[in-house]
Amino acid sequence: MSPLVHLCTPADWRAALDDGALRPPGPFVHLSHPGQVHVPAGRLHPGRRDLVLLVVDPARLPDPVREEPDADGTRFPHLYGPLPTSAVVAVVPYRPPAEPVLPAPDDALGRAVALSLSVRTRRAAEVRDVPGGVAVLDPRFPHSYDDNRVVLGEPVDADTVARAVSGAGLAHPVATLTWPGAGDVAGRLAGSGWQAEELLVMARRPTPGLPGAERAEVVDQREVHPLWEASWRRSLAGVPDLDEVVAQLVGREARTGRVVAVHDVVVRADGRVVAAGQLRVDGATAAVESVMTDPAARGRGYADAVLARSLELAAGAGCDLVVLEADAADWPRHWYARRGFAVVGSVWETTAPQAGGATHDSSR
Template identity: 65%
Template structure:
């Protein structure tokens, strides 16, 4: 009997190449080597000894169209063990999640039907795969990128197991102090993290509750409005810059440097997931935009933005509809996003088929 999920261990660069091609092709022996979750440590030790920077693809076998046969593995493996071999390409649309493989840290695999687990995996896996440095901390990992120190998303703790406020603060201070972070930041991504976030707020941290929302692409995809087109990401930079300058005007002399970093960091995402930018123009100028990040069968909507002078004209709806269509064409069955719990956009997304599935907390304070 085939397990609920199968797995395939790859280097992140190999997975990114597969996203471009749409599949992982069979090797010289005519099949793709898969594994059951309880046996993946055997090929990991044999093929990638000591590696902690690998991606574990979580495959839904029901999405495979070519045969899977359980056969003997490597001659050094116990003779009674059988490994699943896929006699055909492994479609990227069969990969419901990409999990970090960092032994001896236990691996938690989301079920294909668990939208919350898949969303949390996306938001805690992508930052690690794009990071320059990764370190273990209580409750999770720290990601670091010295090229963009002002970006919280690229320099913070990603915590998936419960820790108390003192532990968060201590880890952020140790890592951030050693790395020269201008801020201390963390994502609290375990269930019921609210009390810890509020405890940090009492210690002087900023704490924002983020609602995770999901939309199944089996829902009808709205027709994109006129003018929503796929663009080169550089065409969106001016809109991003205008937005960040308005929101960060209080930085004074630091503003130019910080905005350059925030724009520059965006290129890093396309190194690990498939990124598509969609925009609407008025008189040749981009006035609304959004981004889709595809990671196998899961996609995330990011960077939805409309210039204040162009609001109320339906541009955001047109951009979102185009992004949803791209996700469906890529074979994604789940589209996720993060929305502030205290702001109106989450209600706007609800009217367009997204449902709340859980929450995380983003916390930060100046160094």
């Protein structure tokens, strides 16, 4: 069964995530087949490029969908009841005239990539079109590479990547390549002096009742700040303006909760947060981010407890897919694999050389 779509504002979708459903203003939610969405977009939101498309799996809808004529006689699917957030398998930025890429319900990689791109786009202070994708920028956090980068989802060659990065006005020349087979282009960039890092996209179904989940709790994000600050200071020791860099990297995180549902999960020891992770829920897809343990508290199963509670939360939110990204060259990928995550594909982080030939660390 082909997906349906619903066009809405990011604010309306964020409110729906808290409510568990997008509720119709009248007797039905106006849906579209993918090839029709330009009609309601032009009629209701002419010229806007800050909207999102909810990709809806019809099989997950509890209420009837009826094909009915609109005011001009065009037939559209109408959902007679609320649209559950658990029926939305992806949330895709709608930026015409670019054709949106709509992942199928069973496309774990497509849904993971859509979530990553969508979060970056929705929380960005500015979004610019570049060949093959967008540049996201946020001058409030210039030290955050994650918020000031090019993200490319359509196949382009290495020269086009380089031009997109150089023309985007980035302080840190970073590009994420997300299309299948992007490793070939990343390899060519590496041959030109770029830094290229493969990130494995891993996925599994959420599961409630895993051992250890009861040891973890959900807290206000500010309680995690000391753990984050200590981690960034260790990894960035020697970086100029370290205090300002760390302040930005910690401060940026509050924006994510304004576009998706965020759960900060921690384990305490002697009243102090010693392990943490973040779960981001966007409809039926959730992402695990930033699982970490204080070095002095490792080896006690705290990260397992954080992950178990996160998977429980995802199941409770109606998600059927939990995803994450892991460095292909680092040990956490094996840790996640032992806990049921399977590799479904990869994306590439590429960083242009600095003047003098050095490269930036794209992990910020």
